[in-house]
Each structure stands twice: as C-alpha cells, then as structure tokens.
Amino acid sequence: MCTMIEMVLSAVTLALCVLLLLRLALGRRRRQRLDDAAYRAWWRLRRIGHRMLHWRASRKEAARAAEAAIRRARDGVQRDGNVYKPRSFREPRKPH
Numbered sequence: 001m002c003t004m005i006e007m008v009l010s011a012v013t014l015a016l017c018v019l020l021l022l023r024l025a026l027g028r029r030r031r032q033r034l035d036d037a038a039y040r041a042w043w044r045l046r047r048i049g050h051r052m053l054h055w056r057a058s059r060k061e062a063a064r065a066a067e068a069a070i071r072r073a074r075d076g077v078q079r080d081g082n083v084y085k086p087r088s089f090r091e092p093r094k095p096h
Helices: 002-025 028-074
Strands: 077-080 083-086
Touching: none
Parallel strands: none
Antiparallel strands: 077 083
16 A cells, blocks of 8 residues: 555656656746646636535525525515515605
C-alpha cells in the first residue's frame, strides 16, 4: 500500500515538473494566457467546491427567508374576502 502511494506521488510530481518545464519554454504572451486560464480554472473549482459544501445551508436560509416574507405579508394586513388591504393603502396618495 505504501509503495502505491509513493508511486502516485512520484508520478504527480513528475507530471508537475514536466508541465512547469513546458511552461518555461513558452513565450511571454502564451505563458501569460496559460497562467490566466489556470487561475480562472482554480477559482471555478474553488467556487464549485464551496457551493457543494454549503448548498444545504444556503437552501435552508432561503427557505427561512421565504417563510419570514410570507409571515410578514400575512401579519398586519386586513382581508376583505380573498383581497389583502395593507395599512399603507389607507393613507392618501402623494400628488405628483
């Protein structure tokens, strides 16, 4: 088992070294484009990872916010049949 892990780590290290050597052989513009693409890919992976770790909490928070909005809409509103009449509708309108 230990030798398998060592072989995998050695292969990853070798691949990384070859990639960095090829990067040095590129011109300045191509190296910059490669670096920018790698940076964007890294941030995309981080964002996906963050979403995967926090999706349940954000979903619960959205459900709580929706429930609170529904509760605020129902409380303090006079109903006339199935029509809601908020207190703000009783005040006179501002002339324009």
